[in-house]
Amino acid sequence: MMITSRWALARSLSSMGCAASRTPRVESSSQPTTWAQPSPKRITSTTVTQVAPASTSASIGTAGSSNDKSSPRGSLTTTFSEAQKKIGESQRSLHTIRSSTDQVIHPKSTHQKAKMSTGSGDSNTYSVVERGTLYDLDYRVFFKGPQGIISPWHDIPLYANEENKVFNMIVEIPRWSNAKMEMATKEPFSPIKQDEKKGKARFVHNIFPHKGYIWNYGALPQTWEDPNHIVPDTGAKGDNDPVDVIEIGSKVASRGAVLQVKILGTLALIDEGETDWKLVAIDVNDEQADKLKDINDVETVFPGLLAASVEWFRIYKIPAGKPANEFAFNGEFKNREYALKVVDETNEYWKNLIKEATPALNTVSRVPGAVHQATDDAANAAVNSAPEFGGQAALPGDVDKWHFIQG
Secondary structure (H helix, E strand, O other): OOHHHHOOOOOOHHHOOOOOOOOOOOOOOOOOOOOOOOOOOOOOOEEEEEOOOOOOOEEOOEOOOOOEEOOHHHHOOOOOOHHHHOHHHHOHHHOOOOOOOEEEOOOOOOOOOOOOOOOOOOOOOOEEEEEOOEOOOOOEEEEEEOOEEEOOOOOOOOEEEOOOOEEEEEEEEOOOOOEOEEEOOOOOOOOEEEOEEOOEEOEOOEEOOOOOOOOEEEEOOOOOOOOOOEEOOOOEEEOOOOOEEEEOOOOOOOOOOEEEEEEEEEEEEEEOOEEEEEEEEEEOOOOOHHHOOOOHHHHHHOOOHHHHHHHHHHHOOHHHOOOOOEEOHHHOEEOHHHHHHHHHHHHHHHHHHOOOOOOOOOOOEOOOOOOOEOOHHHHHHHHHOOOOOOOEOOOOOOOOOEEEEEO
């Protein structure tokens, strides 16, 4: 099949999006949902990639239901606000140049500290300390808490409000950006760093009509997908990382932000033979959060987003020469109840990990009972092991390039 033949292009390429007709079985919400997306400065070129023929329909739905949707891409409609378009005038492709090496997470102003709502009355304020050069391999984002430098993976609590099932989420990659950032699980205090590919900082490709990541992307702290455990429902082992989260709210978060989120469901990606859960969540402070109780509500509030998400995960590695990804459950999303069980299970694996005397990953933390306890001297040494913050490296020349996938 040819995906591009199903799209009705209603905007020029410079708008970085398309308004496409929905498939007949998509139920529209009564009021359109507006997402702000910065328009890119330029599109340098386009690439068409031919892949092996695939089924003309994908089963994208929740457990117990199956909705056939041809061309999931055609279900995603993006509306642009003029205010957000102005972002591109001063920041190329939403790649932010930091003005300080000590930034407060999620403040209204980057020059003053602001307490974060955790949904539980917690008054903790987390801030970040940037080191090295943005978009270079020495770049690191360390986290500060009330105790000083902390590990976001180990020391930020899983729950913001356990009674109401509100979770903390570490934002590694803001929506619409391309730099592949992740917590460095093998380094002391697990700072955020940019992933490496062939000795260079890694950026994901833009696959039409998407720009970089199509949600705020990150992970839940105090979780771990155990690579020694075969997940019975998927038949594949864990991927040795904290559990990934896609936050589907209306705002673009900051790298290093700690959001309080509600889990709605999960997708089970099989990435190079490993189970790689992708939890679907929304910031509890988002204007649409009250409308979303479970995964079925997402199609009503954000029509087409679930289908687009499956497609994004399926094809995002193809421009780099890798095959399309596969999924457990035929690409169907599991509901909130199932997703919460995934969180509970991976939290237990993490609890066992921090008690290991010789773990394969770095578990230095300030968590009571952890075998490898952090000290202020160790924290200072970790921060000082990276050079002082040095601004931003030049972006790759093809960072704004669009790729078109046929198949």
